[in-house]
Amino acid sequence: MSNxxxxxxxxLSKVYGKGCAKCFESTGPEHxxxxxxxxxxxxxxxxxxxxxxxxxxxxxxGESGSGKSTxxxxxxxxxxxxxxxxxxxxxxKQYDLFSLNAQQKRHLRNHRFGMVYQNxxxxxxFNVSAGGNIAERLLMSNLTNYSEIRERAIELLRRxxxxxxxxxxxxxxxxxxxxxxVQIAKALATNPPLLxxxxxxxxxxxxxxxxxLDLIMEIQRESQTAMxxxxxxxxxxxxxxxxxxxxxxxxxxxxxxxxxxLEDPQDAYTQRLVAxxx
Amino acid sequence: MPNQANTSDIQxxxxxxxxxxxxxxxxxxxxxxxxxxxxxxxPGYQVPYSSREMPMGRGFGTGGLQLTLSLIGKQDTxxxxxxxxxxxxxxxxxxxxxxxxxxxxxxxxxxxxANLIQSRxxxxxxxxxxxxxxxxxxxxxDALVVVEPxxxxxxxxxxxxxxxxxxxxxxxxxxxxxxxTISHRYPTRINRHYVIDxxxxxxxxxxxxxxxxxxxxxxxxxxxxxxxVPPYTLAEPLEFDDVPFRVESFDDETDKRRTCHRCGCDHSxxxxxxxxxxxEKLYQCSDSDYCDEQLKARSVKQGLEG
Numbered sequence: 001m002s003n004x005x006x007x008x009x010x011x012l013s014k015v016y017g018k019g020c021a022k023c024f025e026s027t028g029p030e031h032x033x034x035x036x037x038x039x040x041x042x043x044x045x046x047x048x049x050x051x052x053x054x055x056x057x058x059x060x061x062g063e064s065g066s067g068k069s070t071x072x073x074x075x076x077x078x079x080x081x082x083x084x085x086x087x088x089x090x091x092x093k094q095y096d097l098f099s100l101n102a103q104q105k106r107h108l109r110n111h112r113f114g115m116v117y118q119n120x121x122x123x124x125x126f127n128v129s130a131g132g133n134i135a136e137r138l139l140m141s142n143l144t145n146y147s148e149i150r151e152r153a154i155e156l157l158r159r160x161x162x163x164x165x166x167x168x169x170x171x172x173x174x175x176x177x178x179x180x181x182v183q184i185a186k187a188l189a190t191n192p193p194l195l196x197x198x199x200x201x202x203x204x205x206x207x208x209x210x211x212x213l214d215l216i217m218e219i220q221r222e223s224q225t226a227m228x229x230x231x232x233x234x235x236x237x238x239x240x241x242x243x244x245x246x247x248x249x250x251x252x253x254x255x256x257x258x259x260x261x262l263e264d265p266q267d268a269y270t271q272r273l274v275a276x277x278x
Numbered sequence: 279m280p281n282q283a284n285t286s287d288i289q290x291x292x293x294x295x296x297x298x299x300x301x302x303x304x305x306x307x308x309x310x311x312x313x314x315x316x317x318x319x320x321p322g323y324q325v326p327y328s329s330r331e332m333p334m335g336r337g338f339g340t341g342g343l344q345l346t347l348s349l350i351g352k353q354d355t356x357x358x359x360x361x362x363x364x365x366x367x368x369x370x371x372x373x374x375x376x377x378x379x380x381x382x383x384x385x386x387x388x389x390x391x392a393n394l395i396q397s398r399x400x401x402x403x404x405x406x407x408x409x410x411x412x413x414x415x416x417x418x419x420d421a422l423v424v425v426e427p428x429x430x431x432x433x434x435x436x437x438x439x440x441x442x443x444x445x446x447x448x449x450x451x452x453x454x455x456x457x458x459t460i461s462h463r464y465p466t467r468i469n470r471h472y473v474i475d476x477x478x479x480x481x482x483x484x485x486x487x488x489x490x491x492x493x494x495x496x497x498x499x500x501x502x503x504x505x506x507v508p509p510y511t512l513a514e515p516l517e518f519d520d521v522p523f524r525v526e527s528f529d530d531e532t533d534k535r536r537t538c539h540r541c542g543c544d545h546s547x548x549x550x551x552x553x554x555x556x557x558e559k560l561y562q563c564s565d566s567d568y569c570d571e572q573l574k575a576r577s578v579k580q581g582l583e584g
Binding site for chain 1: 434438440442443445446447449450452453454518519520521
């Protein structure tokens with residue numbers, strides 16, 4: 001791990017609904033809700049701040065609806081945040097993520113970020129073959145040589161342990177684990193320095209989970225890719241993440257080294273979470 | 279002008295009295311002309327317009343017809359082509375409709391004599407000139423419709439010149455069939471930005487749009503869009519660096535170029551016929567005017583030799 005900062009997020013907030021002045025003060029863990037009692041808006045995430053360094057895996061943990069995925073979706077431009085700032089550092093350049101125009105956003109999404117969703121339907125185009133899915137991402141980054149695209153797709157699928165003989169098959173013919181591998185291969189196609197993983201192992205059986213987690217660790221080791229791993233699975237956090245953020249009702253309630261959080265949780269909620277899993 | 283002779287003078291006089299010149303009212307023509315100007319200013323961009331009801335079904339060339347009717351004046355000479363021919367049903371009907379509603383114009387079947395050419399399926403084999411305008415009838419104006427059903431999203435994709443999913447389609451074609459299988463409506467990039475659907479012209483005609491001397495206007499009546507390939511503008515078919523675009527091959531089994539059985543031409547787009555009596559396959563120029571010209575040139579040459 002280096003001291004090279006990849007991503008800096010400050011005070012990110014996302015409110016669904018019209019919002020009011022009292023939204024933030026009347027929601028959160030201390031109120032046991034993320035629905036504003038005054039206007040009914042949902043405060044999905046509020047005041048999220050963290051840094052991410054090169055080669056680091058940051059875990060975001062929390063129960064369903066705690067705002068983990070929302071935070072990541074905002075950073076990947078799937079959604080537009082209500083307020084906050086995020087800076088992406090790349091090749092000596094800085095990008096203020098939320099003030100970019102549509103084309104700049106698309107450029108970062110296609111070239112510099114990778115996203116793996118829990119549901120392969122979101123990340124893959126099911127109307128084209130596995131190879132075509134990877135080709136799509138390569139074509140987006142302006143590679144226009146057919147045999148080069150083909151070679152690169154084979155290389156990526158081999159790396160994610162998808163049988164390359166099956167690369168021209170439709171993703172619907174693949175098992176869930178295979179689809180997830182294709183999705184990871186697609187996300188890695190442009191060698192992005194930043195990868196978002198949203199519940200990538202949820203719903204897969206244990207042996208497949210282990211293999212996918214191995215793959216993610218291998219990628220981190222080889223490419224020094226910075227990753228944000230969103231999960232509610234403590235096992236995944238323990239295995240992958242160096243540092244962890246615990247979220248509840250849209251707020252960060254605890255943050256620190258993963259070992260520290262799992263061995264010596266400070267917040268009552270985290271204590272309960274860790275205790276229940278062990 | 280054989281068609282003019284077929285239609286009675288009375289009908290002609292009636293039509294010209296009852297309708298405005300060019301059938302459309304002047305406001306409708308003005309709107310189409312303004313859309314044309316915008317289309318020329320932004321090459322390849324699909325300009326929406328309020329396609330009027332025409333006395334024929336949408337999908338029978340109403341887009342091209344409205345362009346022609348808005349542009350034509352009494353001094354103009356018109357040629358109408360359908361499937362390369364001046365004599366097929368669609369061409370004959372459109373031509374006589376325009377003759378009926380635009381009294382005073384001339385019509386012709388010769389490319390060289392026309393200054394306004396409305397066509398479906400083909401761009402004439404003979405190279406067009408700067409003083410000519412080619413109007414193409416378009417059924418589906420948006421090349422992205424095959425990969426994205428939502429028009430909203432397509433507009434964003436066009437704006438950002440995001441055509442990677444079209445290229446994925448070409449990729450999949452090469453994977454499955456070892457070549458690009460699009461036979462007509464080949465996606466073509468205009469002036470390095472917008473990709474257009476090149477109307478139902480065959481691949482053979484796509485290179486003719488590049489750096490064309492004549493203005494090419496494309497009109498879709500049902501989809502209510504007008505777009506243009508202005509003269510001397512880049513028109514590049516989508517392709518891969520190592521799998522270049524290629525036109526149809528007319529080589530036979532022995533790799534010999536087939537020729538037109540009528541005029542002997544060996545460099546035109548050919549149609550395949552089956553002789554009703556002998557059952558034999560015949561090939562003939564798709565562009566009937568070009569075929570006639572070649573035939574004439576050949577007989578003159580033979581006459582000189584003989």
